[in-house]
Amino acid sequence: xxxxxxxxxxxxxxxxxxxxxxxxxxxxxxxxxxxxxxxxxxxxxxxxxxxxxxxxxxxxxxxxxxxxxxxxxxx
Amino acid sequence: xxxxxxxxxxxxxxxxxxxxxxxxxxxxxxxxxxxxxxxxxxxxxxxxxxxxxxxxxxxxxxxxxxxxxxxxxxxxxxxxxxxxxxxxxxxxxxxxxxxxxxxxxxxxxxxxxxxxxxxxxxxxxxxxxxxxxxxxxxxxxxxxxxxxxxxxxxxxxxxxxxxxxxxxxxxxxxxxxxxxxxxxxxxxxxxxxxxxxxxxxxxxxxxxxxxxxxxxxxxxxxxxxxxxxxxxxxx
Numbered sequence: 001x002x003x004x005x006x007x008x009x010x011x012x013x014x015x016x017x018x019x020x021x022x023x024x025x026x027x028x029x030x031x032x033x034x035x036x037x038x039x040x041x042x043x044x045x046x047x048x049x050x051x052x053x054x055x056x057x058x059x060x061x062x063x064x065x066x067x068x069x070x071x072x073x074x075x
Numbered sequence: 076x077x078x079x080x081x082x083x084x085x086x087x088x089x090x091x092x093x094x095x096x097x098x099x100x101x102x103x104x105x106x107x108x109x110x111x112x113x114x115x116x117x118x119x120x121x122x123x124x125x126x127x128x129x130x131x132x133x134x135x136x137x138x139x140x141x142x143x144x145x146x147x148x149x150x151x152x153x154x155x156x157x158x159x160x161x162x163x164x165x166x167x168x169x170x171x172x173x174x175x176x177x178x179x180x181x182x183x184x185x186x187x188x189x190x191x192x193x194x195x196x197x198x199x200x201x202x203x204x205x206x207x208x209x210x211x212x213x214x215x216x217x218x219x220x221x222x223x224x225x226x227x228x229x230x231x232x233x234x235x236x237x238x239x240x241x242x243x244x245x246x247x248x249x250x251x252x253x254x255x256x257x258x259x260x261x262x263x264x265x266x267x268x269x270x271x272x273x274x275x276x277x278x279x280x281x282x283x284x285x286x287x288x289x290x291x292x293x294x295x296x297x298x299x300x301x302x303x304x305x306x307x308x309x310x
Contacts, residue, residue, distance in 0.1 A: 005112070008123035014188050018127040018181040019112070022134070026286060029173050033293045040300040047307040055310045067086045068300060 044068060082159055082299050089299075093292045100285040107282045110275035125272070127185040133280040135178040135203070137287055141171030142206060143241055145213070146234035153231040161227055164234075165217055166294035170287035172210040179203055190254050198247035199255040202240055209237035 006012050048069070051059060059065050111129035118125035145164040152160030182200065183193045194200070213233050220226045248255045259268040266273060 008126070009117070011123040011126075011188055014124055014184050015112075015126045018130055018184045019108075021180055021184070022130040022177050025173050025177055029169060029290060030293075033169065033290055033297065037293055037297040037300075040297050040304060043304050044300050044307070047304055051307070051310065059307060059310055062306075064082060064086055064299070065303060065306075067090065068303060 082162070082302075086296070086299055089292050089295055093289055093296075096285055096289045096292060100282060100289055103278060103285055104282040107275060107278040110278055114271075115275045116269075116271050121189060124185060124188045127181055128272075129275055129279045131178060131181040131185055132276060133283040134174040134181065136280060137283050138171050138174035138178055138206065138210075139241060139244060141167050141174065141287065142210065142234075142237060145171065146238040146241075149227075149231045149234045153227055158223075158227075161230065162298050163291075163295065164230070166291050166298055167287075168210060168214055168217075169294060170290040172207070172214060174283070174287065175203065175207045175210055179207060186254070195254050197253040197255065198251040199244065199253050202244045202247055205240055206237065206244060209233060209240065213237070 006016070008015050048056065048059065048065075060069075107129070111126055115126070115129070117123045145167055148160040148164045148167075151157065152164070179200070182203070186195065187193050213230055216229045216233060217226060220229060247253060248257050259266060268276070
């Protein structure tokens with residue numbers, strides 16, 4: 001049965017190549033976007049940590065910054 | 076109405092959504108793979124090579140859908156000066172481009188056993204290649220230009236020219252004699268594809284749509300944090 005699934009009447013090479021190519025691209029794209037995200041997230045944490053208390057409280061007054069800080073671990 | 080599309084309003088949703096979308100994507104993809112590789116029947120003419128349809132067709136549908144969305148959002152964003160629409164468009168482009176490449180390559184792989192050739196300059200394939208070039212131009216424009224206004228103008232022009240190609244892709248099989256068969260699935264009339272093949276195709280399309288949603292959400296969150304990083308420099 002496994003042999004039939006791999007061979008597919010002689011079309012296995014084409015079918016499996018198409019599926020493997022598709023999912024290889026999925027993994028590569030996911031990895032690239034994830035790396036970009038992690039890079040920006042790290043940068044945000046570093047920059048926020050470098051702010052003094054006055055600057056930090058001003059930054060926190062912006063709702064999106066609060067959202068980023070509160071959700072950063074969930075993303 | 077457009078105020079609901081402001082980044083700070085939707086970030087609370089987009090930041091939490093990826094993990095749920097990823098879980099759903101894995102579930103739907105697993106069902107789709109079992110259906111398309113094991114349970115769906117082989118074609119009486121094309122035998123098992125027909126299974127390539129389950130990755131080729133959804134990829135082609137989604138790349139067309141994404142480019143159309145990018146074009147509409149860019150145009151509305153440009154007319155009404157809504158920056159977030161450009162951000163959404165930018166975040167949609169990577170998955171649209173990858174699906175375009177997948178459609179071209181898997182189509183080429185399917186072409187060899189079906190038509191006896193890896194590539195032919197037929198209307199459908201050529202117009203899909205042109206779409207890939209528009210995607211590439213669009214993505215490059217975001218990298219090349221620094222000035223926001225210039226980026227918005229250039230990307231909108233690219234998408235306006237690019238969208239002319241969408242009906243050409245769709246109707247190329249009707250307007251010209253091509254190696255591609257006419258559409259088997261029609262929303263307005265009865266589809267000529269049997270349900271045993273239609274169901275796996277729909278499931279795989281749903282899985283691919285979830286993947287592009289996942290990539291969009293991750294990219295959108297990245298872009299928002301990138302903007303906020305620049306904002307922190309100015310404090």
